[in-house]
Amino acid sequence: MPHVHRESLISHLQLNAQFTNFMLEDFIHFIQKENLFQPEDKILIAVSGGIDSVVLAKLFSLAKFNFGIAHVNFSLRGEESLADEVFVKKFAKTLKVDYHSIVFDTKAFAEKEKISTQMAARLLRYNWFEEIRQQAGYQYIATAHHQMDSAETVLINLTRGSGLAGFHGIPVKNGHIIRPMLFANQEQIFDFVVEKHLAWREDSSNESTKYQRNFIRHEIMPKFQELNSTFDETLAQTSERIRDIEAWIQEEYAMWQESNIKSDTANNLFVQLNVKSAREKVMQQRWLQSLAFNGDQIAQITNHPADKVGKIFESPLYTLNIDRNQWVLSPKDQSEYKPILVQEEDEIIDLGSQELHIYVEEKTADFKVPTEANIACLDADSLTFPLEIRKTQEGDWFCPLGMNSKKLISDFLTDKKVALNIKKTTLLMLSKGSVAWIVGHRIDNRFKVSDKTETVMIFELKSKS
Known part of the structure; x- marks a missing residue:
């Protein structure tokens, strides 16, 4: 620059x-x-x-x-x-x-x-x-x-x-x-x-x-x-x-990275193992630290015999495999810690073992809101896209259908006698930060279909066939 x-x-x-x-x-x-x-x-x-x-x-x-x-x-x-x-x-x-x-x-x-x-x-x-x-x-x-x-x-x-x-x-x-x-x-x-x-x-x-x-x-x-x-x-x-x-050390480090680290289209990293020297070891240690490997791991990796292949080390960001004369690092997928985004044009959302099917209907005089827990009918005009789907977190609240007061989602699930391990995996659908639906349980009163609703957004949870 x-x-x-x-x-x-x-x-x-x-x-x-x-x-x-x-x-x-x-x-x-x-x-x-x-x-x-x-x-x-x-x-x-x-x-x-x-x-x-x-x-x-x-x-x-x-x-x-x-x-x-x-x-x-x-x-x-x-x-x-x-x-x-x-x-x-x-x-x-x-x-x-x-x-x-x-x-x-x-x-x-x-x-x-x-x-x-x-x-x-x-x-x-x-x-x-x-x-x-x-x-x-x-x-x-x-x-x-x-x-x-x-x-x-x-x-x-x-x-x-x-x-x-x-x-x-x-x-x-x-x-x-x-x-x-x-x-x-x-x-x-x-x-x-x-x-x-x-x-x-x-x-x-x-x-x-x-x-x-x-x-x-x-x-x-x-x-x-x-x-x-x-x-x-x-x-x-x-x-x-x-x-x-x-x-000065940083300049040396940058040159070492350029010479010794390669990547592929899947963002895997390949580190060439050269003849060990004090400089080489310092550069390797600095680089491994930047990838969140801890001190004990770094010592084991840098001291591991290059001819003994197959050893695996894990950091929060990468999996490192000691291969023939090189380290091979694959990035970990952190998508599970991010919300799933739902766009207005989406029709099916993959939720792992289930799918969320999305439909849009004009509200007619004979339209009836289904009562099944796996289906949510929401006022389309009340939703702001993209919607977010994520797991429940401490402090989350909503206004249960039929109520205008807040209720902690943890309390709602407890009242429903939902088992603790299932509580932890329960999903929420949010619109602009507000809970619109406890997926598979109850919608929020603020997003319900009312007399003023013109268009209904229907979300149906289905098991994968």
Whole structure:
């Protein structure tokens, strides 16, 4: 990518922005200094709804950069997660930018892969961000990490023994990931929010010290700040010096990847095993870590005799097979943790052991709503496509047919004496985030066929023949 000239960025800002402020100028200067992107590039911003990501999106908007917003609902905080999603969607509309969102069953992924929910959320979101980046033509993905985040990451890495790479904190640029707010401290962020009268969503889980990062944030960092009130900035300066060394290693790493890693049309990866050297081993370890293999696995893989083939290793993202003079890695399918999308023109949806058949009928005077639990008749005008089909999650609720009050879906299924293992696999159909049908059980009162209904959308659950 050509060098980003400060003059081009500043002129871009002066031409398009109504006004500037110190935070915005620092933001522009940091992008220029770190050569993050060109003014005309299209950037995908990860927005959770929290204060940091809201500020990042606002800075992009004020600078008149070309960007879109991506939001992930990890289904970890019930109604709070749904409210975050609604907030970010409205925020994107206010900024008049493209909006992308997805819901993940994060707990199921974490349980299956035997990893923490934090690690599961990280893997799911970055994989999805990269999918959107490629599909929608974004050049980079921007996250809202700032100086305090980077300082906390250094301390976390120290506890994990992550080597030299851990001392540079959060990298400013890593492939297609950029962090344009690493110049900012918390005080600057709060001042900007006050000045611009910005609203944001507070994540209640941020206060829980059961998570490692929160423990460091609330218990450890204040102790360091008693010794040095600008500890986060001091650590950021130290990390910057280390980044110069890491940049050289990164260049070596990029050359190693280009020479040794190949892929096929199915996204399988093939790693050529060369004569082992200290350099080769370091590069292999770094690459395996990027694919979410843990320390013990990486040691076993890199020390495994190349002539003993057939050994299998699993990470949450890949299955690795030690083959003849190479590693063969196949990507894991994560589609089961994503909702199934139903488009308006769809006629049959594959649900594994069952199929969902979709019909549309005009409502006539003699139309009768079927009473079978496997059939849902919904007012077509009340539905917003694409619909989503996913498993039930904690905090899900609906208004049962015939009622105008909320009921937790877990309570509804309990009242129906649905067995626990079946509860976990029960599917919901959602329209614009609201439950329209507990598939195979009950529809939501808000989507029922009424006297005003003109067109009926019929969903019929059938066993595969």
